[in-house]
Amino acid sequence: MLFSHFILAAALLASDVLATPETVVWFAQAGTAFTDSLMIGNGRLGASVWGGTSSDNIALNEDTLWSGGPYNPIHPGAHAALLTARAQINAQNWTDAEATINANVLGNPSSQTNFQTAGALVITTNHNTVSNYRRQLDTATGLATTSYVFGGVTYTREYLSSAPDNVIAIHINSTASNAVSFTASFSTPQTVTSSSATASTVIVTAGNTAEGVLPSAITFEKRMQVILSGGSSAAAGITGITVSNATSATILISISTSFKNYADGSSQSPSARNTAVFSKIASTAWTSLRSRHIAAYTVLFNRFSIDLGNDAALSALPTDQRVARNMATFDPGLVSLFVNLGRSLLIGSSQSKYTININIEMNYWPAEVTGLSDCVEPLARMMEDVSVTGQSTAQTLWATTNTAKSSGLPPIPADQWRATWPIDAARYGMWPTGGAWELQTLWEHFLFNPSNTTFAKRIYPLFAGSSQFFLETLVPYAGNSSWLVTNPSMSPEKEHPGNAADCSGPTLDNTASPLITTSAFAAQITATRAKLPPFLIGSGGQLQEWLIDWDSTPSAFSHISPLYAVFPGSQIDPLSNATLAKAAAQLLVFRGPGDFGWPIAWRIPVYARLMDANNALNQLKLLLGDLGVYRGLLGKNSVFQIDANLGGAGGIIEMFLQSHNGEIRLLPAVPTILPAGTIKGIRARGGYTVDLTWSNNQLASAVVTATIAGAKTMNVRLKNGPTLVALSLGQGQSRTFTSADFA
Ligand SMILES: *[C@@H]1O[C@H](CO)[C@@H](O)[C@H](O)[C@H]1NC(C)=O
Ligand SMILES: *[C@@H]1O[C@H](CO)[C@@H](O)[C@H](O)[C@H]1NC(C)=O
Numbered sequence: 001m002l003f004s005h006f007i008l009a010a011a012l013l014a015s016d017v018l019a020t021p022e023t024v025v026w027f028a029q030a031g032t033a034f035t036d037s038l039m040i041g042n043g044r045l046g047a048s049v050w051g052g053t054s055s056d057n058i059a060l061n062e063d064t065l066w067s068g069g070p071y072n073p074i075h076p077g078a079h080a081a082l083l084t085a086r087a088q089i090n091a092q093n094w095t096d097a098e099a100t101i102n103a104n105v106l107g108n109p110s111s112q113t114n115f116q117t118a119g120a121l122v123i124t125t126n127h128n129t130v131s132n133y134r135r136q137l138d139t140a141t142g143l144a145t146t147s148y149v150f151g152g153v154t155y156t157r158e159y160l161s162s163a164p165d166n167v168i169a170i171h172i173n174s175t176a177s178n179a180v181s182f183t184a185s186f187s188t189p190q191t192v193t194s195s196s197a198t199a200s201t202v203i204v205t206a207g208n209t210a211e212g213v214l215p216s217a218i219t220f221e222k223r224m225q226v227i228l229s230g231g232s233s234a235a236a237g238i239t240g241i242t243v244s245n246a247t248s249a250t251i252l253i254s255i256s257t258s259f260k261n262y263a264d265g266s267s268q269s270p271s272a273r274n275t276a277v278f279s280k281i282a283s284t285a286w287t288s289l290r291s292r293h294i295a296a297y298t299v300l301f302n303r304f305s306i307d308l309g310n311d312a313a314l315s316a317l318p319t320d321q322r323v324a325r326n327m328a329t330f331d332p333g334l335v336s337l338f339v340n341l342g343r344s345l346l347i348g349s350s351q352s353k354y355t356i357n358i359n360i361e362m363n364y365w366p367a368e369v370t371g372l373s374d375c376v377e378p379l380a381r382m383m384e385d386v387s388v389t390g391q392s393t394a395q396t397l398w399a400t401t402n403t404a405k406s407s408g409l410p411p412i413p414a415d416q417w418r419a420t421w422p423i424d425a426a427r428y429g430m431w432p433t434g435g436a437w438e439l440q441t442l443w444e445h446f447l448f449n450p451s452n453t454t455f456a457k458r459i460y461p462l463f464a465g466s467s468q469f470f471l472e473t474l475v476p477y478a479g480n481s482s483w484l485v486t487n488p489s490m491s492p493e494k495e496h497p498g499n500a501a502d503c504s505g506p507t508l509d510n511t512a513s514p515l516i517t518t519s520a521f522a523a524q525i526t527a528t529r530a531k532l533p534p535f536l537i538g539s540g541g542q543l544q545e546w547l548i549d550w551d552s553t554p555s556a557f558s559h560i561s562p563l564y565a566v567f568p569g570s571q572i573d574p575l576s577n578a579t580l581a582k583a584a585a586q587l588l589v590f591r592g593p594g595d596f597g598w599p600i601a602w603r604i605p606v607y608a609r610l611m612d613a614n615n616a617l618n619q620l621k622l623l624l625g626d627l628g629v630y631r632g633l634l635g636k637n638s639v640f641q642i643d644a645n646l647g648g649a650g651g652i653i654e655m656f657l658q659s660h661n662g663e664i665r666l667l668p669a670v671p672t673i674l675p676a677g678t679i680k681g682i683r684a685r686g687g688y689t690v691d692l693t694w695s696n697n698q699l700a701s702a703v704v705t706a707t708i709a710g711a712k713t714m715n716v717r718l719k720n721g722p723t724l725v726a727l728s729l730g731q732g733q734s735r736t737f738t739s740a741d742f743a
């Protein structure tokens, strides 16, 4: 199992914005682990707030601080070995094929580089025993706050990571004059090359960590400035500043690296970058930094709102207590809070240690439906990079002749150095379809924003290159030469009865959407697509995961790869082929409920697309309980894994509104335990925004607005009812639907 580290950065805050009750994650105690810290970010700089009173740990991230340096993990002779593995798979010598791939195909090095922490800021005081402690993240403002009483004085710390000012800022004040005293110091796990402190400024420079054979290529500088109201300050050694008897203090932090792009980790000046950040905000007061943050953050956050009703007694509890009780007593307000947290994390987060066989794809599920379409831009840029490095891998490993840039990449590309060679092990890395799945996020962006021809023109070469890759690398299936299949491939991470995961033509790989319909080589693509194997139903009544009926009995697993066709794909739709939908449901039974964060989060939209409200609810309960999340609602695995938060936030919306296969479906999978609610700002494919209200389990109103010129014609359906109402609106026009429209 591969998991995402992640990093944050985004924007925050507001006291002039009234937080609704279900936007605040809060605790009555300080964090004891990263998994119950509070995450803030601006897309570049991230911080995780533990909030201790005598020692406050604020973990720091900068999104280009990765280990190692530029590399291309070519394995000489790998193409010949790939052909050997293909023949071994055709001969059903599965373990031999895995051994061949592991020994002679995997990249050199065979694992990717890692995202690194930029260390921490540690704030120490003598406030050992405090009362009235509270620590919160307001997802409506992106502002984290710690407050407590010590010696009869109330102390408040606010933390933000500002997108407009490109800086992390922490403001500390109290209800008494001259009561703010603390020491703030940087800690740095990497080798420090220089460190200096004055009464107002600390500068620490260090290098990133080497990674195996890859030497350190990046240098970075952390710079802190402290601005006081009253009191005095002095250097604390060479890494910190001690503040005494101030009325308030603001700590500003910028972190910059030497990274320029995936081929150049060292040519920029981190010091010059930090100087530029500080010179722009030199004379800016805390209140201005704060309000600029609120303004920028709320532009994104306020596009969407969700209210599923709540229980006032439950809503008054700290979040950790709500999570602990949710399995026994369903807490609808916690669902809204989880969606709001997911949106806050997406606004704040940037690149990850990407795993491409589900994880990164999930992370963009809330982007379009909850109005954060802009957040897809970093993925688009990454795919533009990997279309270049992937072309090299396609030519060297797969011996493609194409000169078009290829995004039909082996998976696990996309560390910061954009390596695209298969890595880790055959059963994780030998999968040629990862790049295509990643491109689906950009295709979705186009479906939600169909009039953006600039974007369409920008991504067209990526899709053309990916298609070209498959035209050149699909081969006849050994069991039926009429079919064209991927080989070698695997159904992500799932072992089959051959004691291996490698195979040819797994169902997920055969699930190609008709993406390109207008290109010069559309006819060739259409003809090839017609030769992909069809969906097969096995002897257990299940949608087959492989072309061989290997999984006709229960076999629990976290990945449900063939069900891509249900969600996020839409090739299997209960309203167009009930037989296939039933087989998909049977496979879900065989794979079992999700066993931790992201697998549970994936099952929610799959059940919702199958219009199975009760099972969607069952998974939702699991997600928001001890199995799915840590006590502050962060996604649970062996470590915090953000996929559950982001994929979950997007997937939950599928219970309330869907838009695919030419239809907008209202309330498709709403369980009776959520009889009333309002969700505003749900975006639908075709170019629409929907404000949805229901009560007594019935539609009250759905106000559908065309947000663009040239919105596509869609049919609107209520639940799984028979009536379709055609929708065609000009930009800015709205139409209100009620139950009567579907009578
Ligand atoms: C598959 O394994 C069998 C038995 O070991 C062997 O005879 C055969 O040559 C193998 N085929 C390939 C293509 O490696
Ligand atoms: C402390 O700062 C916070 C946030 O900036 C503010 O809301 C609060 O009023 C301040 N408290 C005092 C006593 O100045």
Ligand SMILES: *[C@@H]1O[C@H](CO)[C@@H](O)[C@H](O)[C@H]1NC(C)=O
Pocket: 232, 244, 245
């Ligand atoms: C801070 O205030 C305390 C109490 O008034 C005083 O004893 C101490 O000397 C002050 N410290 C500094 C550095 O001014």
Ligand SMILES: *[C@@H]1O[C@H](CO)[C@@H](O)[C@H](O)[C@H]1NC(C)=O
Pocket: 449, 452, 454, 455, 458
């Ligand atoms: C259209 O896409 C381009 C390129 O990705 C982007 O810069 C622009 O903001 C988009 N325009 C709209 C109106 O969304």
Ligand SMILES: *[C@@H]1O[C@H](CO)[C@@H](O)[C@H](O)[C@H]1NC(C)=O
Pocket: 480, 481, 482, 483
């Ligand atoms: C082989 O593929 C063809 C074309 O899809 C299909 O008609 C035929 O039934 C397949 N044969 C088997 C044995 O699956």
Ligand SMILES: *[C@@H]1O[C@H](CO)[C@@H](O)[C@H](O)[C@H]1NC(C)=O
Pocket: 534, 535, 536, 576, 577, 579, 580
């Ligand atoms: C449903 O899908 C199955 C399997 O692909 C196919 O045989 C059948 O014809 C489809 N039914 C409809 C109504 O399209």
